[in-house]
Amino acid sequence: MATTVLSISPNSFTASAGKLVSTTRYIRKSSNPLFYLINGKNMDVSGGGLRYVSATGNIITDNTYNGAFSSVLGTGVKI
Amino acid sequence: MSKILYAEGVNGTIAILNGGTNLENTIANPLANLSNIHFHSGLDYLRLANYFNVNISFPSRQANTASDTSKGKTYTWYVPTYGVSTYSLGYHNLGYKPVCLLYQNTDGLAGNFPIQQDGLSLRLASLGINNDQVYIVENWVTYQNSLASTVQNFKVLVFKDP
Numbered sequence: 125m126a127t128t129v130l131s132i133s134p135n136s137f138t139a140s141a142g143k144l145v146s147t148t149r150y151i152r153k154s155s156n157p158l159f160y161l162i163n164g165k166n167m168d169v170s171g172g173g174l175r176y177v178s179a180t181g182n183i184i185t186d187n188t189y190n191g192a193f194s195s196v197l198g199t200g201v202k203i
Numbered sequence: 204m205s206k207i208l209y210a211e212g213v214n215g216t217i218a219i220l221n222g223g224t225n226l227e228n229t230i231a232n233p234l235a236n237l238s239n240i241h242f243h244s245g246l247d248y249l250r251l252a253n254y255f256n257v258n259i260s261f262p263s264r265q266a267n268t269a270s271d272t273s274k275g276k277t278y279t280w281y282v283p284t285y286g287v288s289t290y291s292l293g294y295h296n297l298g299y300k301p302v303c304l305l306y307q308n309t310d311g312l313a314g315n316f317p318i319q320q321d322g323l324s325l326r327l328a329s330l331g332i333n334n335d336q337v338y339i340v341e342n343w344v345t346y347q348n349s350l351a352s353t354v355q356n357f358k359v360l361v362f363k364d365p
Contacts, residue, residue, distance in 0.1 A: 130210045130217060139210075139217040140244030143365075149251040151304070151360065159306035159358075162313045174325075176317050178310040184317045186325065198311060201304075203251050203360060 157200025168193030247365035255293035
């Protein structure tokens with residue numbers, strides 16, 4: 125595999141010395157994702173308190189937070 | 204739209220491109236032409252090496268008080284209490300620190316993230332990675348309210364270096 129440029133068999137597709145192998149799983153963007161990656165600010169401090177917003181919009185706020193921070197939906201990925 | 208499979212035996216370049224693409228420019232400059240590329244051997248793809256799906260049991264963390272007695276009267280007040288603990292998620296045994304992605308349900312988790320909060324008491328978790336394993340680092344602080352024990356599920360994708 126170290127020098128194989130392109131190999132196609134009934135069971136697998138291999139390209140570029142194993143850089144792309146059909147039996148290997150790769151992470152990729154997806155509209156039907158396994159999970160969402162955070163792609164921006166997701167925590168805020170205000171009034172001495174803290175707010176955390178997950179990549180899917182779940183909010184955890186402590187008792188003293190007095191801001192109005194809301195994050196955006198993260199980037200969906202799957203393998 | 205048609206697809207083009209390009210293979211160059213001289214330097215081992217392989218690419219799968221959209222038809223109608225400026226072939227020479229796209230092959231030579233993949234990062235500037237990502238919208239026309241489905242695969243290019245010049246790009247570094249993250250390949251899955253391992254996957255862990257683990258439930259971690261975090262113990263209860265008590266809030267503490269201090270007290271003092273003066274002139275026969277006892278005064279009690281809350282004091283902040285904090286600590287750090289680690290919990291193994293699994294051994295990847297890659298011999299280097301790999302790229303890892305941690306998530307709960309469908310939430311990707313980055314940096315420190317809160318897993319429990321009660322009043323001013325907070326339990327944070329973050330992903331730790333070394334040459335052999337991945338683990339959770341718990342940072343906790345209690346003030347007035349104790350934190351009950353909790354079981355949290357974590358999933359980790361471990362990727363090979365390109």
